[in-house]
Amino acid sequence: MTPVCELSALQPDRGVAALLPDGSQVAVFLTSAGTVHALGNIDPFSGAAVLSRGIVGDRGGVPVVVSPVYKQAFELTTGKCLDDPSTGVPVHPVVVTDGVIQVGSP
Amino acid sequence: MTRTLVIVGHGMVGHRLVEALREKDVTDQWRVGVVAEETRPAYDRVALSSYVDNWDANSLSLAPHDDDAVELHLNDQVVHIDRDDKVVRTTAGRVQPYDALVLATGSIPFVPPVPGRDLPGCHVYRTIEDLDGIRATVEAAHSSGRHAGMVLGGGLLGLEAANALRGMGISPHVVELGPRLMPLQVDEGGAGLLKRLVEKLDLTIHTGTSASSIEKDGDRLIAKLSNGVELDLDVVVFSAGIRPRDELARSFGLKVGERGGIVVDQACRTSDENIYAIGECANLDGMVYGLVAPGYSMAEVVADRLLGGEAEFPGADMSTKLKLLGVDVASFGDAHAKEEGALEVVVNDAVAGTYAKVVVSDDAKTLLGGILVGDASKYPLLRPLVGRPVPGDPVALIGPAGGGPELTLPHDAQVCSCHAVTKQQIVDVVNSGEAVDVPGIKACTKAGTGCGSCVPMLKKLLSECGVEQSRALCEHFDHSRADLFEIARSTGVTTFSELIGKHGRGRGCDLCKPAVASILASLDNGHVLGGEQAALQDTNDHFLANIQRNGTYSVVPRIPGGEITPEKLIVIGEVARDFGLYTKITGGQRIDLFGATVDQLPQIWARLVDAGFESGHAYGKALRTVKSCVGTTWCRFGVQDSVSLAIELELRYRGLRSPHKLKSAVSGCARECAEARGKDFGVIATENGWNLYVGGNGGFTPRHAELIASDVDTETLIKLIDRFLMFYIRTADRLQRTSTWIESMEGGLDHLRSVIVDDSLGICADLEAAMAKHVDNYADEWRGVLEDPEKLARFTSFVNAPGTPDPTISFREERGQNVPVLLGVPEVSR
Numbered sequence: 001m002t003p004v005c006e007l008s009a010l011q012p013d014r015g016v017a018a019l020l021p022d023g024s025q026v027a028v029f030l031t032s033a034g035t036v037h038a039l040g041n042i043d044p045f046s047g048a049a050v051l052s053r054g055i056v057g058d059r060g061g062v063p064v065v066v067s068p069v070y071k072q073a074f075e076l077t078t079g080k081c082l083d084d085p086s087t088g089v090p091v092h093p094v095v096v097t098d099g100v101i102q103v104g105s106p
Numbered sequence: 107m108t109r110t111l112v113i114v115g116h117g118m119v120g121h122r123l124v125e126a127l128r129e130k131d132v133t134d135q136w137r138v139g140v141v142a143e144e145t146r147p148a149y150d151r152v153a154l155s156s157y158v159d160n161w162d163a164n165s166l167s168l169a170p171h172d173d174d175a176v177e178l179h180l181n182d183q184v185v186h187i188d189r190d191d192k193v194v195r196t197t198a199g200r201v202q203p204y205d206a207l208v209l210a211t212g213s214i215p216f217v218p219p220v221p222g223r224d225l226p227g228c229h230v231y232r233t234i235e236d237l238d239g240i241r242a243t244v245e246a247a248h249s250s251g252r253h254a255g256m257v258l259g260g261g262l263l264g265l266e267a268a269n270a271l272r273g274m275g276i277s278p279h280v281v282e283l284g285p286r287l288m289p290l291q292v293d294e295g296g297a298g299l300l301k302r303l304v305e306k307l308d309l310t311i312h313t314g315t316s317a318s319s320i321e322k323d324g325d326r327l328i329a330k331l332s333n334g335v336e337l338d339l340d341v342v343v344f345s346a347g348i349r350p351r352d353e354l355a356r357s358f359g360l361k362v363g364e365r366g367g368i369v370v371d372q373a374c375r376t377s378d379e380n381i382y383a384i385g386e387c388a389n390l391d392g393m394v395y396g397l398v399a400p401g402y403s404m405a406e407v408v409a410d411r412l413l414g415g416e417a418e419f420p421g422a423d424m425s426t427k428l429k430l431l432g433v434d435v436a437s438f439g440d441a442h443a444k445e446e447g448a449l450e451v452v453v454n455d456a457v458a459g460t461y462a463k464v465v466v467s468d469d470a471k472t473l474l475g476g477i478l479v480g481d482a483s484k485y486p487l488l489r490p491l492v493g494r495p496v497p498g499d500p501v502a503l504i505g506p507a508g509g510g511p512e513l514t515l516p517h518d519a520q521v522c523s524c525h526a527v528t529k530q531q532i533v534d535v536v537n538s539g540e541a542v543d544v545p546g547i548k549a550c551t552k553a554g555t556g557c558g559s560c561v562p563m564l565k566k567l568l569s570e571c572g573v574e575q576s577r578a579l580c581e582h583f584d585h586s587r588a589d590l591f592e593i594a595r596s597t598g599v600t601t602f603s604e605l606i607g608k609h610g611r612g613r614g615c616d617l618c619k620p621a622v623a624s625i626l627a628s629l630d631n632g633h634v635l636g637g638e639q640a641a642l643q644d645t646n647d648h649f650l651a652n653i654q655r656n657g658t659y660s661v662v663p664r665i666p667g668g669e670i671t672p673e674k675l676i677v678i679g680e681v682a683r684d685f686g687l688y689t690k691i692t693g694g695q696r697i698d699l700f701g702a703t704v705d706q707l708p709q710i711w712a713r714l715v716d717a718g719f720e721s722g723h724a725y726g727k728a729l730r731t732v733k734s735c736v737g738t739t740w741c742r743f744g745v746q747d748s749v750s751l752a753i754e755l756e757l758r759y760r761g762l763r764s765p766h767k768l769k770s771a772v773s774g775c776a777r778e779c780a781e782a783r784g785k786d787f788g789v790i791a792t793e794n795g796w797n798l799y800v801g802g803n804g805g806f807t808p809r810h811a812e813l814i815a816s817d818v819d820t821e822t823l824i825k826l827i828d829r830f831l832m833f834y835i836r837t838a839d840r841l842q843r844t845s846t847w848i849e850s851m852e853g854g855l856d857h858l859r860s861v862i863v864d865d866s867l868g869i870c871a872d873l874e875a876a877m878a879k880h881v882d883n884y885a886d887e888w889r890g891v892l893e894d895p896e897k898l899a900r901f902t903s904f905v906n907a908p909g910t911p912d913p914t915i916s917f918r919e920e921r922g923q924n925v926p927v928l929l930g931v932p933e934v935s936r
């Protein structure tokens with residue numbers, strides 16, 4: 001688990017990007033419901049490291065982040081792409097201890 | 107045992123047979139082989155003319171047969187039928203045994219034997235390749251600066267072809283041998299009006315004559331008409347009717363009609379019981395049908411017969427409705443009153459430019475047919491009533507709008523004639539909840555997917571069934587954007603959470619969040635990244651820059667009117683050099699700097715703001731640019747100072763958030779160097795003041811802006827634009843540009859004019875006040891970010907390593923500048 005930032009650094013329904021020791025990038029989100037999620041930051045459709053900059057919301061009640069490049073939705077809890085279920089992004093385990101967000105490997 | 111069906115020809119009808127058979131053949135009794143001469147699979151030939159709108163052949167595609175039981179052999183032709191052994195042979199050498207054979211070979215255009223008809227520049231009008239050929243001729247002609255064309259044939263297709271030529275910048279002459287245009291569908295009265303209407307649109311109509319020769323004259327064509335007229339032309343299009351392709355039938359001993367066409371019975375069977383013929387090549391009851399709907403019916407009949415059914419050809423509806431050159435024409439049923447004793451009722455309004463006729467039975471009790479020219483809005487209601495009792499007084503049916511009785515259709519009336527769908531079928535899918543909107547009805551019944559003329563009726567049926575047409579923004583709000591705007595404006599709600607809490611459901615999404623953010627910004631609720639608004643913004647608005655394909659951003663400072671001092675140009679150059687940004691002059695008369703990473707954006711903008719630049723809102727649904735030409739200051743033709751006005755307008759409306767982006771331009775005279783008529787609002791100088799045009803755009807469907815006020819002074823002009831923009835912002839849908847907004851408005855441009863010029867709704871003072879508030883409250887967004895450490899904090903690459911650049915971003919050099927190295931899209935397995 002790598003500590004990435006304080007929970008208070010996150011804005012509800014918005015993400016931040018963090019760099020893990022192995023050089024990979026995660027997108028960390030705080031939802032307005034108060035849950036924290038971490039997904040791979042690389043958008044599989046554009047190849048750009050931008051998922052952290054997508055809009056967070058829900059589709060049919062399922063919490064999602066929408067890629068800012070070509071607008072596919074990814075489920076926050078599973079990483080599955082709702083617009084193309086054959087693809088998706090890795091989900092990283094997340095814990096919040098003493099107000100600090102820690103992210104592990106998928 | 108599986109049997110083999112071979113279909114010759116993959117036009118719309120052959121395609122339909124495959125679809126119909128595969129849908130009905132649930133036990134896979136038949137394997138299907140299709141031999142098709144064209145190089146591409148069947149496409150929507152009925153919509154062929156729309157190809158000239160975008161030259162995108164894919165937009166005509168029909169659903170592919172994604173099916174193992176179907177084999178499609180393109181670019182091959184059946185040349186031999188061995189009826190005894192039941193085998194066909196093709197030019198590619200394929201030998202294909204069949205249990206049943208269907209000829210769906212369609213027809214070819216008839217080219218009258220005019221001397222010179224084979225010269226380069228002479229074309230027919232049937233395939234995508236034909237239109238490509240016409241385009242090539244026209245483009246070659248354009249370079250020599252003269253443009254005229256002749257269409258031989260003034261029928262439905264001829265006029266379509268003329269319209270297509272017009273779209274390519276050619277003035278068409280239409281030459282019709284008969285005494286009037288569209289002789290098959292329209293009578294003398296209707297054709298008279300049609301001629302008047304199309305002549306206003308730059309068409310020259312020659313009736314009662316034909317071409318006697320076509321000759322080459324340098325790179326031009328000279329056509330001599332039998333009435334002595336000579337036409338000097340770039341291009342000729344033959345559209346003089348079609349001939350069924352019955353050559354296979356003739357060569358291999360099947361019975362053909364006296365005037366062509368493969369003779370078939372009510373089951374579409376030819377004189378050989380194993381061979382069927384359908385579509386435009388078939389001759390049924392002595393008729394060869396040149397429309398797609400009868401062909402589709404034949405395909406359904408054959409599909410049924412192949413599976414042991416007893417279906418028979420149900421008869422054909424020859425009704426047509428089309429919008430040609432913006433003129434509505436419809437003809438249905440017994441349009442020419444051929445039935446014994448039939449009575450005609452005509453309303454010919456020469457002033458309004460409409461002609462309407464209904465044909466009724468001798469006792470005036472049964473509707474037999476009709477013709478509508480100029481306004482065909484009653485067509486979807488009248489056509490299904492053919493053969494049924496006339497509801498009330500026949501005159502009232504076609505009387506002035508609003509006067510007629512409220513018509514409801516009987517349940518067994520056919521609503522969609524292209525796909526033979528009845529009102530009952532539609533009502534059923536709506537009432538069962540299978541379809542809740544027009545796309546749903548299309549998917550369930552196919553109604554509305556042909557010529558589209560029944561779509562207004564589908565909407566009417568939905569509301570008859572009590573289904574309100576949803577204008578809902580997305581799954582989180584039942585309201586339209588315009589309704590939400592009114593709610594926010596009248597209740598003073600200033601946050602998304604309050605709005606969704608009180609008027610929506612769920613958490614929101616990428617559709618409603620930016621739309622609400624835009625509404626709140628239009629209502630002047632502070633900085634777009636202030637408080638909760640920040641979370642609503644699309645990445646572009648969130649970082650006040652446009653995202654690029656590699657995750658970097660572009661920087662576009664505002665350069666009002668395109669005018670810039672050398673000092674400021676130098677600053678842009680220095681900034682671009684120091685940050686290694688790719689630099690390009692945009693189509694909007696300003697400069698775009700590409701390749702900035704998130705963390706560089708504030709540093710770049712600090713230097714630009716210091717030098718007096720502001721955000722150009724290239725990222726926002728907001729005013730982009732007001733382009734200008736040099737105008738009176740320098741240009742010898744200019745009649746007004748276009749640069750000063752463009753700058754004034756750009757500064758007035760900068761930062762104004764709207765349903766979609768807004769573009770403008772000002773030209774100093776009618777030569778129009780600034781392309782103002784391609785803009786949402788465009789201004790062109792006149793001797794006496796300014797002309798204001800609204801509703802133009804480029805993009806996927808380019809449209810010219812239309813004149814809404816002429817010769818106004820600057821003060822009046824600005825008032826009108828204030829009102830126009832505010833009215834748009836309040837009432838348009840999400841991502842609806844001004845052109846489509848005006849189009850979807852009941853009453854269109856005339857209504858808009860009455861609202862913003864004549865103040866028919868009494869809201870102009872309010873609209874002006876709202877714009878005044880915007881102008882007073884404007885502040886540069888980028889300055890706002892640079893002055894606020896909290897907003898600045900989000901411009902970091904990594905929350906846990908703010909100084910580290912994103913390792914996925916790298917550049918290579920092209921023509922002396924940085925361009926992105928695109929990473930291969932990573933394999934993601936789940």
Ligand code: SRM
Pocket residue numbers: 652653654660661662690691692693694695696697698724730731767769784802803804805806807843
């Ligand atoms: C940079 C520029 C092309 C260039 O190199 O010249 C450009 C670039 C983009 N255009 Fe454009 N358009 C540019 C002039 C135009 C023009 C010409 C003009 O403005 O005179 C048009 C046609 C005129 C019009 O809009 O009616 C144009 C029609 C579009 C459209 C289609 C709009 C439509 O209604 O169909 C889009 C898509 C959209 O907005 O949804 C678009 C969208 C885009 C976006 C924003 C696509 C995107 O989301 O990434 C591009 C990114 C800009 C960037 O990253 O900075 N761009 N685009 C031009 C910037 C002008 C400026 O200074 O602001």
Ligand SMILES: Cc1cc2nc3c(=O)[nH]c(=O)nc-3n(C[C@H](O)[C@H](O)[C@H](O)COP(=O)(O)OP(=O)(O)OC[C@H]3O[C@@H](n4cnc5c(N)ncnc54)[C@H](O)[C@@H]3O)c2cc1C
Pocket residue numbers: 114115116117118119120141142143144151152153154155182183184185210211212213231232233263266351354384385386387395396397398399401557
């Ligand atoms: C511009 C235009 C506008 C039109 N507008 C309308 C309209 O508004 N409403 C309407 O109802 N109809 C309209 N039509 C007519 C409509 O398109 C036709 O009725 C319909 O496409 C006929 O379909 P089909 O499959 O019978 O024939 P086709 O589309 O001609 O298909 C026959 C196919 O068979 C192929 N073929 C022929 N012989 C052989 C062979 N020996 N071996 C292999 N393949 C062969 C041909 O190459 C062709 O691809 C329009 C037509 C045009 C050109």
Ligand code: SF4
Pocket residue numbers: 735736737738741742743744745748773774775776777778779780
């Ligand atoms: S539009 Fe007229 S005034 Fe402007 S540059 Fe062109 S010719 Fe000159």
Ligand code: FES
Pocket residue numbers: 521522523524525553554555556557558559560561
């Ligand atoms: S009538 Fe042509 S699509 Fe319905």
